[in-house]
Amino acid sequence: MAIGQASATQDRPNILWISHEDLSPIYGCYGDSLARTPAIDELAKRSIRFDQAFSNAPICAPARSTLITGMYATSLGSQHLRSETPVPESLKILPEVLREAGYYTSNNVKTDYNFSHEGRWDESSNTAHWRNRPDDKPFFSVFNIMITHEGPTNALRKTDTESLKEFTDPDQVMLPPYLPDSPKMRQIWAHMYDLLAVFDQRVASLLGDLEEDGLLEETIVFVFSDHGHGLPGHKRWLNNAGLQIPFILHVPEKYKHFVDHIPGTTTDLKVGFVDFAPTVLNLAGATVPEMMEGKSFLGEGATEKEYVFGYRDRADDCYEVSRSVYDGRYLYVRHFMPQLPYYQNALIFNKGGSYEEINRLRALGQLPDATQRMFLPKETELLFDLENDPLEQKNLATREEHASRVRKLADELDEWMIRHRDTGLLSEGIMMGQAKGRSVYEVARAYSRESYQQLLEAARWVGKVSDPNHLIPYFESGEPAQRYWALIALDAYVGNIESTMPHLKKLMKDAVPAVATKAAEIMVKRGTDPEAYEILEKMLRLPDEVQVLQAAISVRQLGKKAAPLLPVIQDEIFPQYAGTIWGRYKSWSYPMFIGMALDQAQINCNVAIDTHR
Incomplete structure (x- = not known):
């Protein structure tokens, strides 16, 4: 299509995703006085700002897997960072369904889905653009802007911000209590805002391309991050700081009927990444595959969900199984491996930038208490009141006045894990070992509901053992995942385990x-x-x-x-x-x-x- 010409016959919206890495909701339109985001803020004035938008995972690959499939990564087995998960042959991700519906699909350029993207886009490359489409096709185009990734944030390279004329003053930043207040950390936090300003320039450029092509009033635009800040306490942390994202949705006047259920320019409608794919398909008039687990939050049949679920599993070589559920005010988190601190003794936590600074101050004994907690075993259950404690510093899970709320959210989480056959209960090694010749999704669904309830029962012993002999029936189980979780529970138990040694010796030869x-x-x-x-x-x-x-x-x-x-x-x-x-x-x-x-x-x-x- 020639630049400056929009299709006169197009009756379906073009859809543009402008995503970026590793930033929490700090755009100017979210009220952050340090942000320099004129393009995003101007767009927000005539768009909808989502104040309750979430990635379902606090790190990129499982977040992107969820985003592009409309399925929880834990259902597919794609929740572990940089894995090669066998997925069902019948799985069609968002661009594939849109292609069948007559859309041109382009991705520039990151995939990181934990499974192959080959053949699933019309074009996926660093030159992919809607301008490469045939004249008569609506488009779905994704631009993944990587300048705000934790790498540039922590590297402090001047070349990354050479397009800027104004820079953030480190003396003006406000650090959260879980990061040490040092000159280096202030510099890194300030640089994060400068990288956001560079991203804003890229948003301006893409919106300019739309306007130049005469397509601004034909295109629904999503602007969002893949998860929270690329800094300790955010990325990799299963908490609100790791999961909440900025999300601006621009719907041109022609397509306002898709958002007539959302009054005004801001909304508290809860949305998660699992909902983005079915929402886009609904906007495009395409049929949402039955396999997709998310729900459309725009257009006909739009659904308002009661809960948003989150998950954290292996990231790099740091193994975790943690799950969360959020009801709009309270965030409940369950750690299935609480004996492992968030800040493990691993290379990923011994690199430069903010990690190097935390390690330096730790060696000097100068870390604040909130940072020191990162190095300690985790609490098995946490409950945060985000309305009164947005920085998540007060765990309410053990307080009697919140006991019924904890039980309610814990039950909701249990039901979600069982209903969707959460593959974290199988462990990465077991699920991939059983997936020879079939997908992990199929492996998990070969288990009955009752069998999955039994797996969860075994996993819930972790952090709750008072006598290790209680684990013996699980050590002797015919189900490998139950034996595995009994061992995790034993590992977390700090008392004497001598009575279990005969079982341990036997399990070494499993x-x-x-x-x-x-x-x-x-x-x-x-x-x-x-x-x-x-x-x-x-x-x-x-x-x-x-x-x-x-x-x-x-x-x-x-x-x-x-x-x-x-x-x-x-x-x-x-x-x-x-x-x-x-x-x-x-x-x-x-x-x-x-x-x-x-x-x-x-x-x-x-x-x-x-x-x-």
């Missing part, structure tokens, strides 16, 4: 690698059986990279006790995963995280490693 690995890890940490090292070495030698990653994570968590494994790691295991990524690793997926875990294991044993910072 046929399921994830179970054997965890049993051997616990034995090294709390027992005396030298065969545990042989088991871990065997797991590190497996051909399945997913199982090797689980073993590498366990080895990293041994601290100095990993020393007997160093010769085989250095001479045989690590070389298999070495390459050029970051000058050290073979690929961006499992080999990178295996390498990172093994590098940190060596560092823990006082071996000097030239790692990427």
